[in-house]
Amino acid sequence: MSTALLQELHQEYRRLYIAGSELAAGDFRLKRLLPQFQQLGERSPVFKKLGEGITALIEAGSPDSLAPGIQLQENTLLLESVLYTQGTTSVEGTPGPLPVRKFTLQTNQTYRKLAPVIEALTTTGSGRYEIVLDAYKEGVFQDLRLLPLAVSALNDPYSELAEYAKNHILPSYGPEIAGYLLESFNPAGGRSEVRKLEVIAQAGASSHLDVIVQAAENGSDEIRAAAIKCLGEYEEYTGLLLEWSADKKKIIREAAYTALAAGGSAQGAERLIEVFLQKKDREMLAAVLAYGAPAAVYARLTALFMDELTAAPETNADKKITEKAWDELAPFMAALRQAKSAELDAIYSYVLKEYNRYTSLGWIHLIDHAARYKQESADNAALEELAELAQRSVRYLPNYFHAAKGRVSPQEMFDRFAGTLTETKLIGQAAKQAAQRAQLLIHTIEEQVVDLYWDYEVRWDASGVRQYNKRILSAEEVAAEWDPRWLEWSIKQDAMNLACVFARPGHRGVQEYLRGKLEGTLKRYTYERLTNIFKGLERAELPEAERLELLISALEENNVRNLYTFDHYLFEMMERFPASYVDRVKEIAPRFKYESKRQLEYILDQLVSKQ
Structure with missing residues (x-):
C-alpha cells in the first residue's frame, strides 16, 4: 500500500x-x-x-x-x-564498518571559550576575523566540537577568514583532515571546494592522488586548475601536464604552466621555454615564472634577455619600434624577478652602463629594475654602481641608501649621505636639487625608523580588544645602528620626526627645538606629529611633569579635527596625569568623539578615583 x-x-x-x-x-x-x-x-x-x-x-x-x-x-x-x-523500518543497503577517524582532538575547552568562536563562524559582521585569529593562536580549535565549523569557514563570505581557515586552521589538524574533507568534497563546486582541495593536497596529496587526478580531469574549471597545480611535484603526471598546457582554456593552461614550473622536469622546462618564445601566453607565463622555475628555464631566459637588450633601438627615432621592443622585453624582467645569477648580475651592470641609451628610449622602468636588483645584491661592486647611479639621478638615492645600510659602518653611512650635503649656500637649480636630495633622504630614513607597527590591549574597553599602533626605533637600536651626528643633521634639515627618533639626553638644543615645534604645532597640529614630539622630549629627558603639562595644554587647544582615537603613547601619558588635572580633563572631554571620547572618560574616572 x-x-x-x-x-x-x-x-x-x-x-x-x-x-x-x-x-x-x-x-x-x-x-x-x-x-x-x-x-x-x-x-x-x-x-x-x-x-x-x-x-x-x-x-x-x-x-x-x-x-x-x-x-x-x-x-x-x-x-x-x-x-x-x-510502514517499514528496514535499512537500505548492506551493513558495513563505521568510518573511523584518527583525530586526536579533545573536548576539554569550556563553552565560555567556544561560544564567541562559534558565534563568529556562524554569523556575519565585523570583528569576527580577530576572534578566530586569537582562538587559533590559543589552541581553541583543537577542540573536536569546532572541527565542522572550521570546515564550513572555507565558505565564509569574508574571504580573509576563509583563506585563514585554509592556510592555518585546517592544516593544523594533520594528515587526517584530508580524508575528512574528501567525504564532502564536490568536484563540481566553486571557490570553497577549491580551498577544500588545496587543504587536501597540503595535508596529504600523495595519499589521495587518484581523487586529485579525477578532479583535474572532470571537475569544474576552478577545481581543475587547482587540482592541476597540485600535481607539479609528481613526475609521473608530466605527460598530462604537457597535454593540459595546450588546453583551449586559459585558466587550465596557466595551471599547467604553474605545475610544470614547480616540477622541474627537463620536459617541463623545454615546454615552458617553447611557450615563452611563442609569445601568445608570454605575459601570463612570466607572471608564473616570477614565483619560481627550474634553473634551466632561468638560464635560457637570461640569455634571451641579453639578446633582447642588445638588439634594442639605439634611439627613439621610431616610437612604434621602441614600443614593440619594450613589449617584448618587459616579460623577461617579470619572469626573472626573483632569479639571481652571475649572468643576470652582468646584464644589469650592462643596463646601468647604458643608462643614457635606455633613458632616451623612455625605459626608466628598466633602470629601476636594475637598481632594485643591485640593491638586493649589495656587494661592494653593486654598491659602487648604485653610488654612481645616485649621482646620475636622485631618484636612485633610496636604492643606494638601502644597499649601504648594514654593509658599511654607521659612521661611514653618515659620511656617504649626510656628509655630502654641502654647507655652502646654493642658488637656483643647484639649491633645488640639493633640497630635493635632502627631502628624499629624510623620507628614506623615516621609512626605517618611524611608524613601526605593534599591537596592544585596549584598557578602556573591558572586552579585551587589541589594536595596532605606531612606534619609533628604540633608543638602544638608534645607538647601535645610527651615527649620533644624525641628530644635529635632522635639526638643521628641520626633519622633526627624525629629530624625535635621534633625540638623546645631553644634546644641546634638542629640547628647545622640539618644544619650539610643539608650540608651533599647538596652533594647528595633527596628533601623529604631537605623539612623536613627546616621544622625542622623553628621549631628551625633559622632566615628566613638564611633559604632562605640555600635553594637557595641547589638549586644551580648540583645534581638534574629529580625532577618532588617541595614539597609545599619548593615552599612557594621560594615565599618568596628576589628580589635580581632573577639572581640566572634565572640561575638554565633551569636545571629542568616538574612541577618543571613551579614552578621555576612562582617564577622567581614573583621576576621580585618585582624589
Whole structure:
C-alpha cells in the first residue's frame, strides 16, 4: 500500500495540533483530502473509518459530536496505527564498518571559550576575523566540537577568514583532515571546494592522488586548475601536464604552466621555454615564472634577455619600434624577478652602463629594475654602481641608501649621505636639487625608523580588544645602528620626526627645538606629529611633569579635527596625569568623539578615583 496519502493526512493533523483543534471545523485542506478517503473507503474499511474521522472533525460543533481536541486525538491515534503497520523500518543497503577517524582532538575547552568562536563562524559582521585569529593562536580549535565549523569557514563570505581557515586552521589538524574533507568534497563546486582541495593536497596529496587526478580531469574549471597545480611535484603526471598546457582554456593552461614550473622536469622546462618564445601566453607565463622555475628555464631566459637588450633601438627615432621592443622585453624582467645569477648580475651592470641609451628610449622602468636588483645584491661592486647611479639621478638615492645600510659602518653611512650635503649656500637649480636630495633622504630614513607597527590591549574597553599602533626605533637600536651626528643633521634639515627618533639626553638644543615645534604645532597640529614630539622630549629627558603639562595644554587647544582615537603613547601619558588635572580633563572631554571620547572618560574616572 502507498502511504503517501496517509502521510499527507498526518501532516495536516500535525498542523492542527500546532494551530489548535478548534480550527479544524470547515478546514479546506481536510475537505480536499476527504473525497480520496471516501473513494478508498468503498474498498477498505480502514480508509472508510479514516474518512468518517475527517468528516467528524470538519463538522465539529454538533451536539452529538466529540470535542474537537478529543476527535483529533482519536483520528491521529488510528492514523498512526495504520502508518505503523504499513510502514517499514528496514535499512537500505548492506551493513558495513563505521568510518573511523584518527583525530586526536579533545573536548576539554569550556563553552565560555567556544561560544564567541562559534558565534563568529556562524554569523556575519565585523570583528569576527580577530576572534578566530586569537582562538587559533590559543589552541581553541583543537577542540573536536569546532572541527565542522572550521570546515564550513572555507565558505565564509569574508574571504580573509576563509583563506585563514585554509592556510592555518585546517592544516593544523594533520594528515587526517584530508580524508575528512574528501567525504564532502564536490568536484563540481566553486571557490570553497577549491580551498577544500588545496587543504587536501597540503595535508596529504600523495595519499589521495587518484581523487586529485579525477578532479583535474572532470571537475569544474576552478577545481581543475587547482587540482592541476597540485600535481607539479609528481613526475609521473608530466605527460598530462604537457597535454593540459595546450588546453583551449586559459585558466587550465596557466595551471599547467604553474605545475610544470614547480616540477622541474627537463620536459617541463623545454615546454615552458617553447611557450615563452611563442609569445601568445608570454605575459601570463612570466607572471608564473616570477614565483619560481627550474634553473634551466632561468638560464635560457637570461640569455634571451641579453639578446633582447642588445638588439634594442639605439634611439627613439621610431616610437612604434621602441614600443614593440619594450613589449617584448618587459616579460623577461617579470619572469626573472626573483632569479639571481652571475649572468643576470652582468646584464644589469650592462643596463646601468647604458643608462643614457635606455633613458632616451623612455625605459626608466628598466633602470629601476636594475637598481632594485643591485640593491638586493649589495656587494661592494653593486654598491659602487648604485653610488654612481645616485649621482646620475636622485631618484636612485633610496636604492643606494638601502644597499649601504648594514654593509658599511654607521659612521661611514653618515659620511656617504649626510656628509655630502654641502654647507655652502646654493642658488637656483643647484639649491633645488640639493633640497630635493635632502627631502628624499629624510623620507628614506623615516621609512626605517618611524611608524613601526605593534599591537596592544585596549584598557578602556573591558572586552579585551587589541589594536595596532605606531612606534619609533628604540633608543638602544638608534645607538647601535645610527651615527649620533644624525641628530644635529635632522635639526638643521628641520626633519622633526627624525629629530624625535635621534633625540638623546645631553644634546644641546634638542629640547628647545622640539618644544619650539610643539608650540608651533599647538596652533594647528595633527596628533601623529604631537605623539612623536613627546616621544622625542622623553628621549631628551625633559622632566615628566613638564611633559604632562605640555600635553594637557595641547589638549586644551580648540583645534581638534574629529580625532577618532588617541595614539597609545599619548593615552599612557594621560594615565599618568596628576589628580589635580581632573577639572581640566572634565572640561575638554565633551569636545571629542568616538574612541577618543571613551579614552578621555576612562582617564577622567581614573583621576576621580585618585582624589
